[in-house]
Amino acid sequence: MKTDSAPLDPRLPRGGRLAKRLAHRVIEGQAFVLDPTQSMLHRLNPSASLIWEALSKGKAPEEAAVLLSEEFAVGRDEARRDTAEFIALLQGQGLLEDA
Amino acid sequence: MRPGRPSSLTITSGPITVEARLHPVPARPGKGLDPARARRRYQGFLTSNQPQVVAELTPFRGETGAEDAAVTGSGPFACSAERFSWELDGPRCRGRLNANPADLDSLLRTLFAHLAVRSNGVILHAASLSFGGRAHLFVGVSGAGKTTLSRCLGGRTFGGQKVATLSDELVLLTNEGTAASPRFRVHSTPFWGEFRMPANNGSAPLGRIFLLAKGKAKVAPLAAAQAQARLLRCLVCFERSKTVLSSSWDLLLAALARHPAAELSWDGKDAEHIVEIMRQERTTP
Numbered sequence: 001m002k003t004d005s006a007p008l009d010p011r012l013p014r015g016g017r018l019a020k021r022l023a024h025r026v027i028e029g030q031a032f033v034l035d036p037t038q039s040m041l042h043r044l045n046p047s048a049s050l051i052w053e054a055l056s057k058g059k060a061p062e063e064a065a066v067l068l069s070e071e072f073a074v075g076r077d078e079a080r081r082d083t084a085e086f087i088a089l090l091q092g093q094g095l096l097e098d099a
Numbered sequence: 100m101r102p103g104r105p106s107s108l109t110i111t112s113g114p115i116t117v118e119a120r121l122h123p124v125p126a127r128p129g130k131g132l133d134p135a136r137a138r139r140r141y142q143g144f145l146t147s148n149q150p151q152v153v154a155e156l157t158p159f160r161g162e163t164g165a166e167d168a169a170v171t172g173s174g175p176f177a178c179s180a181e182r183f184s185w186e187l188d189g190p191r192c193r194g195r196l197n198a199n200p201a202d203l204d205s206l207l208r209t210l211f212a213h214l215a216v217r218s219n220g221v222i223l224h225a226a227s228l229s230f231g232g233r234a235h236l237f238v239g240v241s242g243a244g245k246t247t248l249s250r251c252l253g254g255r256t257f258g259g260q261k262v263a264t265l266s267d268e269l270v271l272l273t274n275e276g277t278a279a280s281p282r283f284r285v286h287s288t289p290f291w292g293e294f295r296m297p298a299n300n301g302s303a304p305l306g307r308i309f310l311l312a313k314g315k316a317k318v319a320p321l322a323a324a325q326a327q328a329r330l331l332r333c334l335v336c337f338e339r340s341k342t343v344l345s346s347s348w349d350l351l352l353a354a355l356a357r358h359p360a361a362e363l364s365w366d367g368k369d370a371e372h373i374v375e376i377m378r379q380e381r382t383t384p
Contacts, residue, residue, distance in 0.1 A: 023345045025352070027324040034331070034348065036339045039167070041331055 018056055018090075019097045026053055033095065042095075047072055051086050061087055105155070106134035111146040113271045113286030113302060114218040115211055117192075118150035122157045124198065131158045131198050140200060143299045144289035152190050152214065156206070158198035168209050168337045178209050178337060185210060208269070208290055212335045220273035220286075221347045224333040227265035227285045228252055230377045233306030234265055234285035236272070237363065238333045243311040244365055246292050251370040262374065265301055268292030269335060272305065274350055281353050305358055306377070314364030316372040326360035327352055 018024070023034040031049035033042040044052055050071055054064035061083050069079035090096045105120040123131040138145065168180035175188035183196035183206040192210065196202045212222045225238040226245035237248055246267045253264030265287040276282035283305035310321060310329045321329075330351050338344055365373065 021341055023341045023348060025348065027327060027352070028322060030324045032324075032328060032331075034344055036341055036344050039336075041328065043328055 017058075017097060018052075019095050022095060024052070024056060035095070042093075047082060048086050051083055055087075106137075108134065108138055108141065109146050109148065109150050110141050110144050110207065110289055111148060111300065112144060112211060112288045113220065113273055113284070115214045115271070116146060116148050116150045116152075117207070117210060117214070118153045119203075119207065120153065120155050121203075122155065124158050132156070132196075132200070132203055136200055137203060140204070141289045144287075150190075152187065152192050152210070154185065154192035154194055154210065156194045156196060156203070159195050160197065168205070169339050170209065170213050170337045170343075171339050173340060173342075176213060178213070180205065180209065183209075187213070204290065208335070209337050211271075211288065211290075212337055215271055215273075216336075216338070216343050216347055218273060219275075219350070220271050221350055222269055222271050222288065222335040223330070224268070224335060225270050226267045227270045227287070228377065229263040229265055229285075229301065229303045230257075230306075230374070231260055232303060233377075234270075234303035235306040235377050236270065236285060236308045237311055238308060238330060238360075239311035240333060241292075244313070244367065245311065247367050248311075248365065248370075248373065251367070252373060257371070257374045258378075260378075262377075263301065265303070266291060272350075272354065274353065278349075278353070281357060283354050283357065305354065308355065308358050308360040309363035309376075310360055312362050312364045313366065315366055316369045317364050318376055319362045319364070321360050321362050323355060323359070326355055330355065330360065 021036055025032050026049060029046060029049060031044040031052040047068060050068055051064045054067050065080040065083040068083060069076045105122040107118055107120050109116060109118040121132040121134050165179060166181045168178055170176055170178045175186055177186045178184060182202045183194060185192055185194035185206060194206055196206050215222050223238060224240060225236045226249045227234045227236050237245055239245055249264045249267035252262045255262050265285060269288045269290045271286040271288050273284050274281045275284050284302055285305050286302040287300055310326065334347060336344065336347055
């Protein structure tokens, strides 16, 4: 495992914001995302909820990865990978739009 | 129906009142939706009160839009579905639909669901039994047991108290208070499921919220996150507006904050046990 001071994972997206059409709430630490265009409720797991909440507050993916690393006691590199994967998932489902 | 003239019926549920003017098929007087049949279907919900919306409904043949109904716009509003559509501009609504009772019912459901949000309410897939002055919600998707429960208990008397069915399928839940100090009330709606007893227009303050599950009769507490996720799945909402969806969502969350939900397992037997559960709620300070 790389150290926490490892260089930024090149796969980690630098931009993107949550699509404006989405309604979302965090309840008991769990994020729920409602997509009105698909009548779809996305229920996020705790780590994804933390990343989501960070992004919804306008934090950069790198900052979300740092929070994830601290909150879940995982290495910074692993946190970046998880963040990148989650963001890719959001992009794949059209839940992110360009910054 | 007099040739060329629409037949009118005014339907109400809680704070919502809609006058539906059923027009005959253009150029074919006497053809169209059967007003007598519509009156029979919505009897118990007909009123002479002033409607908040007048809907001019004209039959047509064919398809109007996508399979799933969707309400768009921010005033005027438009709803498009496979077999009907409507546009709502203030108190005036113009609709087109295939001339059969099921499509009239679908159109009215979407219109009432839209007006519910304006009335600080939501429509939910839920049965509701009124007992001891409280309306208990039994929330669940199709097949969850709403109709069975209503059929088992509705109209029966337990310990001198009658169980009244407000609905076996769809209820209107409104907040009659404020956001800071909510007071929730459950209203029957003219939209029922398989329950064929004549439905009546009634309402009562919200009691408990039960999420239905299959199994031996028991009640289990539900975490708020889990409860709201399951409740959201039973929200009847066709809106594509984030603002409207968010307000419906917040109303449900406020209801759960005041009336914590529980999971009610029931296998269709021992209906008295359900009454005992409702009775316990009534005696809770």
